[in-house]
Amino acid sequence: MQSSENGVESRNGVAESEQHILNFLDSVDSYLILMETLSSALRQGWLELASARHSMGASRVNSALFDLKSHHASTTVQVNDDLPQFKLCKWASSDDPEKYSEEAKFEEDELFQNKSDGPRHQHQELQEKRRDGGASPVGTDNQAQKERSKTLSMFGTLVSPKLRATQLSFETALEMLVEISNTRASLLHAYDQVQKDRTNTE
């Protein structure tokens, strides 16, 4: 009787170890896919920036024009204890960093709640959600547009459409970077679990 109970426990332990290994491999796969997607987004952004510099002139798009007066970041991240998890908060008012528009928050929870889906499927779902957008209140859209214009204004009042396109590409890259941060955290967590299982079996 006792030996059959031990057998069941041992099988459960092996199944759990295998699940940890699968989680780890899924995380590594997601991480690599996201890095590849990030590379594409950044390449797009650099190309658009080069086009903007070409049309506006190098003297109008360079680091000498960066705003060095005291100001808060409009785009920040929120962190919580679990894993940890990061959440991007885009285009809050830089005058009052504590006020965030609800539409501006980028939800990362789906990435962890839909664990049964493959990483590629999860990523595709997230891409579709971004494209669909959903209805956004006019007020929050105005807030985001106001902050975008404020940021662009460091390069002058009239800017090339390519510079606006650069802004959007790097916003996309930022969203991916937050996803990558969360995937990195789950990858390291899964790795720790696999290491612990290896130590227990040795």
Next chain:
Amino acid sequence: MANRPQIRTSNSALIAMIADEDTITGFLLAGVGNVDLRRKTNYLIVDSKTTVKQIEDAFKEFTTREDIAIVLISQYVANMIRFLVDSYNKPIPAILEIPSKDHPYDPAHDSVLSRVKYLFSAESVASGRR
């Protein structure tokens, strides 16, 4: 509990950057730039005149500031301070190595993947079979 890491909860935190001018320009356009009252920024532009010491100091500063949750560093810059990046093991801020215009991302040099690649090595598989 003395060794418990300092993890901030749910307050807004910054994204710091150590990268080339174009990458920093792009991310500043996306709204991550922050300048405090002492005119300290959350980014360091790396060019041909930037020394390794400056990069090291910026990395140490960004990884010890409590208001920074993510540090983006171009991978070619991370390679200049590889020993420092690889020895960093806190959960926050998260260090992310990103590609640059002239240096594409190389998974072989990524500090996170380097840490876990042991599990894929032949020695690891062989030791598991013993």
